[in-house]
Amino acid sequence: MMNHLSDKYKEKLVLRGDLYYADLSPVIGSEQGGLRPVLIVQNNTGNRHSPTVIVAAITSRTTKAKLPTHVPVTREESGLKCDSTILLEQVRTIDRCRLKEYIGQLSPGQMELADTALLTSFGLKKETAVRDRTPLTVRTAVPSRMYSMQSS
Template identity: 50%
Template sequence: MKVKVKRGEMYFAALSPAVGSEQNGYRPVLILQNAMGNLHSPTVVVAAISGKPKKMNMPTHCYLSAGNGLDIPSVVLLEQLRTIDKSRLGGRIGELDETTMKGIDRALAISLGLENEKESEKQS
């Protein structure tokens, strides 16, 4: 069965095995990959989501309040990017709105060195 996913959706995913400081276990992730890749690739690019928002002190973190399927406030860790096989995905959690995804895109651009933190602060 082919899993159909969409950029901005959140799913549970099996991220183990992991090494060192990589996020692991069965946890929420955010789909970051574009529509073409999601349609044709057996893999998907995701960012880990943590239920410990107090850790939100990096420009690559994006806060999510409880809702959209999340039971608790969480943080998307845009420095914790992974390409995983779609078979690692479990149940769909929910989908982020366009405004939240703009914040995700800013944090992602900082994480990948496409934009620096100071440029991002000017745009906010």
Template identity: 45%
Template sequence: MKEKEFKNVRWGDIYYCDLGVTNGSVQSGMRPVLVVQTNRLNESSPTVVVAAITAVKKKTAMNTHIELNTDCGLKEPSMVMLEQLRTVDKATELDNFVGRITDADKISEIKRGLKFAVGIPVKPKTERKGIVLSLCPRCRSEFQSIPENIVKRLDPFQADKEMCDKCQVGYGYDYMIFKKNHHHAKGGVDNV
């Protein structure tokens, strides 16, 4: 496959990937993988960091084992193993696109698991529910201009800007967006 076919690889995308032959407990063979590399690198790098996905759910209590449902394109309920990270070549190792993680709670859970896997301190879970979006300054201002919105930087230490999820033109950071009058209610944000 040609490298240019994968120029739009994004964080949260799921592809099939040939992980080759390995030893021991290292995941191998053709399987789905989750793209966990920042979008800034995804735009320019010929390689991408992925986490292996398996349909065999073991040790689900581990902080690095995150359950995935079929709503992200997988054929069956599975589990991403965030301790099984691998750098692969976009052009020769990534295969068919499967789907994308879009659920805000699942995205937050995966980001927490990644931090745990690489030893970055993780804050305790909060009760607030909302959506997570990468926003450029212009789009962030639009969300902040709505009085009932609370817009909070998800990770104040995030160094790399990512393509804006709203306009797909500018670059910015990840923000949690929730409603002032709904942030403690079960179910999270409505119509953001």
């Protein structure tokens, strides 16, 4: 019988702020995919006890639109192969088996910037928490067709 976490997961202790390569495929639409760097954003209690981990995708495209959910990082400060951008609007929960090679860890200052971007992404900052009354177009996949729906 298996414990709450298998021995395989216990061996791969990840910490909030760690950078790993992860296999994010398969994806749908504009989701970031493939083997790419990710930032661990899950709290360390979850990291110790869960077979899954919450991550934010990282892109090497530093010319992407500068959104308040983007945090630039240099290769020197991150251990990444090139200057990159952490996409804190591209947050997802993945199984630990998707984590591959350890890259490094963000500095406390960079992690503070990531935390601020996460607050913005999830609408937890007071100035961004006001509900936007603009209708949102949602696409729902139906076999071989796409429909647009107005959310209220």
